[in-house]
Amino acid sequence: MQKTVLSGNEAFARAAYEAGVAVASAYPGTPSTEILENITQYDRIDASWAPNEKVALEVGIGASIGGARTIVTMKHVGVNVAADPLFTFSYTGVRGGLVLVVADDPEMHSSQDEQDSRQYARFAKVPMFEPADSQEALDFTRLAFDVSEQFDTPVFVRSTTRISHSKSIVELGEPLAELPETGLVRNPGKFVMLPSNARVRHPLVEKRLEEMSEWACAQGFNRIEAGDGQLGIITSGVAYQYAREVFPEADILKLGMVYPLPGQMIRDFAARFKTLYVIEELDPFIEEQVRAMGIVVTGKDKVPICGELTPGRLREAFSVNPQRLEPIEEVLPSRPPNMCPGCPHRNVFHALNRLKAYVTGDIGCYTLGFMPPLSAMDTCICMGASIGNATGLSKVLDEEERKKVVAVIGDSTFLHTGINGLMDMVYNKSTATVLILDNSTTGMTGRQDNPATGYTLDGDTAYQVDLEAICRALGVKHVVTIDPFQVDNTRAVIKEAMERPEVSVVITRRPCVLIKHDVVKTSTPLYVDQEKCVACKACLTIGCPAISWESGKVGEKGYCRIDRLICNGCQVCMQLCKFDAFGVCDD
Amino acid sequence: MTDMTITNILMAGVGGQGTLLASEILSEVLMQAGYDVKKAEVHGMAQRGGSVVSHVRFGKKVFSPIIPEGDADVLFGFELLETYRYLPLVKKTGAVVVNNLRISPPSVALGKAEYPQDIARKLNERVDNVRIVDGLELAEQAGNSRTVNTVLLGALSNTLAPSLEQWVAAIKSLVPERFQDVNLKAFELGRTAG
Numbered sequence A: 001m002q003k004t005v006l007s008g009n010e011a012f013a014r015a016a017y018e019a020g021v022a023v024a025s026a027y028p029g030t031p032s033t034e035i036l037e038n039i040t041q042y043d044r045i046d047a048s049w050a051p052n053e054k055v056a057l058e059v060g061i062g063a064s065i066g067g068a069r070t071i072v073t074m075k076h077v078g079v080n081v082a083a084d085p086l087f088t089f090s091y092t093g094v095r096g097g098l099v100l101v102v103a104d105d106p107e108m109h110s111s112q113d114e115q116d117s118r119q120y121a122r123f124a125k126v127p128m129f130e131p132a133d134s135q136e137a138l139d140f141t142r143l144a145f146d147v148s149e150q151f152d153t154p155v156f157v158r159s160t161t162r163i164s165h166s167k168s169i170v171e172l173g174e175p176l177a178e179l180p181e182t183g184l185v186r187n188p189g190k191f192v193m194l195p196s197n198a199r200v201r202h203p204l205v206e207k208r209l210e211e212m213s214e215w216a217c218a219q220g221f222n223r224i225e226a227g228d229g230q231l232g233i234i235t236s237g238v239a240y241q242y243a244r245e246v247f248p249e250a251d252i253l254k255l256g257m258v259y260p261l262p263g264q265m266i267r268d269f270a271a272r273f274k275t276l277y278v279i280e281e282l283d284p285f286i287e288e289q290v291r292a293m294g295i296v297v298t299g300k301d302k303v304p305i306c307g308e309l310t311p312g313r314l315r316e317a318f319s320v321n322p323q324r325l326e327p328i329e330e331v332l333p334s335r336p337p338n339m340c341p342g343c344p345h346r347n348v349f350h351a352l353n354r355l356k357a358y359v360t361g362d363i364g365c366y367t368l369g370f371m372p373p374l375s376a377m378d379t380c381i382c383m384g385a386s387i388g389n390a391t392g393l394s395k396v397l398d399e400e401e402r403k404k405v406v407a408v409i410g411d412s413t414f415l416h417t418g419i420n421g422l423m424d425m426v427y428n429k430s431t432a433t434v435l436i437l438d439n440s441t442t443g444m445t446g447r448q449d450n451p452a453t454g455y456t457l458d459g460d461t462a463y464q465v466d467l468e469a470i471c472r473a474l475g476v477k478h479v480v481t482i483d484p485f486q487v488d489n490t491r492a493v494i495k496e497a498m499e500r501p502e503v504s505v506v507i508t509r510r511p512c513v514l515i516k517h518d519v520v521k522t523s524t525p526l527y528v529d530q531e532k533c534v535a536c537k538a539c540l541t542i543g544c545p546a547i548s549w550e551s552g553k554v555g556e557k558g559y560c561r562i563d564r565l566i567c568n569g570c571q572v573c574m575q576l577c578k579f580d581a582f583g584v585c586d587d
Numbered sequence B: 001m002t003d004m005t006i007t008n009i010l011m012a013g014v015g016g017q018g019t020l021l022a023s024e025i026l027s028e029v030l031m032q033a034g035y036d037v038k039k040a041e042v043h044g045m046a047q048r049g050g051s052v053v054s055h056v057r058f059g060k061k062v063f064s065p066i067i068p069e070g071d072a073d074v075l076f077g078f079e080l081l082e083t084y085r086y087l088p089l090v091k092k093t094g095a096v097v098v099n100n101l102r103i104s105p106p107s108v109a110l111g112k113a114e115y116p117q118d119i120a121r122k123l124n125e126r127v128d129n130v131r132i133v134d135g136l137e138l139a140e141q142a143g144n145s146r147t148v149n150t151v152l153l154g155a156l157s158n159t160l161a162p163s164l165e166q167w168v169a170a171i172k173s174l175v176p177e178r179f180q181d182v183n184l185k186a187f188e189l190g191r192t193a194g
Helices: A007-016 A034-039 A052-066 A076-092 A118-124 A134-151 A195-217 A235-245 A263-269 A285-292 A311-318 A348-354 A366-372 A384-397 A413-425 A467-473 A485-497 A538-542 A571-575 B019-032 B082-083 B117-125 B135-142 B147-157 B164-174 B179-194
Strands: A004-007 A021-026 A046-049 A069-075 A099-103 A157-161 A166-171 A223-225 A231-238 A253-254 A257-259 A277-281 A357-358 A405-410 A435-437 A478-482 A504-509 A527-530 A545-548 A559-564 A582-584 B006-014 B035-039 B051-059 B072-077 B090-099 B130-133
Touching: A004 A007, A004 A134, A004 B019, A007 A021, A007 A034, A007 A052, A007 A099, A007 A134, A007 A157, A007 A348, A007 A545, A021 A034, A034 A069, A052 A069, A052 A076, A052 A099, A052 A134, A052 A195, A069 A076, A076 A099, A076 A195, A076 A538, A076 B090, A076 B147, A099 A134, A118 A157, A118 A257, A118 A285, A134 A166, A134 A195, A134 B035, A134 B135, A195 A263, A195 A384, A231 A263, A231 A285, A235 A253, A235 A277, A235 A311, A235 A384, A253 A263, A253 A384, A263 A485, A277 A285, A285 A478, A348 A366, A348 A405, A348 A485, A348 A538, A348 A571, A357 A384, A366 A405, A384 A405, A384 A413, A384 A435, A384 B135, A405 A413, A413 A435, A435 A467, A435 A485, A467 A504, A478 A485, A485 A504, A538 A571, A559 B082, A582 B164, B006 B019, B006 B082, B019 B035, B019 B051, B019 B147, B019 B164, B072 B147, B082 B090, B082 B117, B117 B130, B130 B147, B135 B147, B147 B164, B147 B179
Parallel strands: A021 A046, A021 A069, A069 A099, A099 A157, A231 A253, A231 A277, A357 A405, A405 A435, A435 A504, A478 A504, B006 B072, B072 B090, B090 B130
Antiparallel strands: A004 A166, A166 B035, A223 A253, A527 A559, A527 A582, A545 A559, B006 B051, B035 B051
């Protein structure tokens, strides 16, 4: 078969196609997002963005009950949102095979925590595969559909950033020629989880795990790689690659399925070695289960729990060929991510900074409003949390402080899990202010569509959710929509909303400059007249990447300048200049 | 035991500079040349003008997708400060191929920090083989200022085994047809200069 270089995420998508998947649902989240985006290239799969991960899984469950093979994908924290259906679906089992691909983010490259999803496998009693490269991402995911149907269970495939976003050579497989038959089949004893039915299902779940643990001992995805017989290592996922690299002589038990563990296989392997290591990223998940078998191992007493594992960190943990890196002595200026030039969020945070608001934040590009010089975010917990946080905070403040509380949430995040918070805010008579930053896209994950953009994953037009109408329907009387590029008006409207002794919503509406549909036509770039610039630095307070400070020659004043190659002409800086120093370039 | 000789290329730059396409072409040419190849990078929050790093590794058999700290053979830099930042991860006997470009990070743009001086000299002090390429100038010569990444690949290609024909084939397979000629020109200019 054909060989090609694929990322883990491309391989997960390919596996869905080869396995005869008919339905795919997801909410975008780094590092999982590209799985669904890649699935759109396969016409026979009905792929769609759901408003959140719970809905995505529920859609997947429905398709499975209808007989289709189904894939649902999300990032690690998405499983928290989808946990409710997941735990009960573990009891009902499937009709068509269902695979949930979850992508963890050790090191938190783009996440608010580094929870270890393998714990969900044990908690929800759902088997979990863990690939170590793109080839295994393809092979294990494809296999997971068979396993799902064979054992009547949803199946997890766990990825991490280094699996999802690494590329390696993959040999493609032959896709199933026909999709499984679908249609209505009534089976209420299996799918209606009333207590009386659920009590019947739970023992089946326990039995399933026992059977799988035994079955997994004889499957090729759990394999032993022979070494020189001195050191035994149990490992899985990308940690296997690091272990192979750092301990080339070791005997390795490489687990392709991390839950349930192949008990007898582990006992037999462990009995052969005086020294046994468990090498895994994040929690001591395998280690604790191996210890519970009465086996002595070395693991998290040496390998760090926090952060991602790297070959260097592994070398250091076991003092194997540690490299002495010579650090650079001078302090280098850091280069954190920043909002783009022309980003509609920038001026909103400038206004909140000036109004000294206490900002309960949320998850999206706008979380960068935390960064200096905007420095206008005080909390950020999880998707949708800003609104509930603002309600709770307001409950314990005096009247003056209460006015300072502003929740900030994006359009996609509001539809994800923000609506319930706003409903509670009105219902329980809070007085806080909510800003919905509507940039018509799900920006941070790479500009995906959502129900408020008017487009689907396939780029088809769709009903565009009316955010103002939702807010009013929830009982918000004061809903104002503004253009966040208008500096004075933005500040005035937010200030008035903050003063109001009732819930008020301000929707700041302006599309992301990088939006995919209805491409934003950027305006002519600006320039700064050096003669008129008095070096007050007011324009620098918005932290736009297009504006920089030039310190003048000795004895002369400095001035601000604009990089016209990246300026989008949004004119926010221009409105902050009291000295008329800005002009529009001639084109 | 398998042959453990692996070549490690660490790419460093600023989000939006086109490091991704360059690392794609690099992986493709190495695969076509018969190597096992792995490449790792981080998306999402790391974009948006932040510091970005890609790892490309090749050899008979590659395990880890990320380069063990201190084992990089080539540091392939798209911007001076970002190249300097990752210098400790390179072998002393390694090579640096770097674009002669400064992009001010936010603290420098705000006048709150200085862009480090004399980076070229500092690179030379630590690593034996440093090549500085005027990426933008050569890209403009090729006819499109957006081909800097291909110019840099051309300069890098001198340090690697694949033949010119293999590079040309990889560029043709990954660059849209209407941009192929200008990219091939850019590659050639970089290869001659590097």
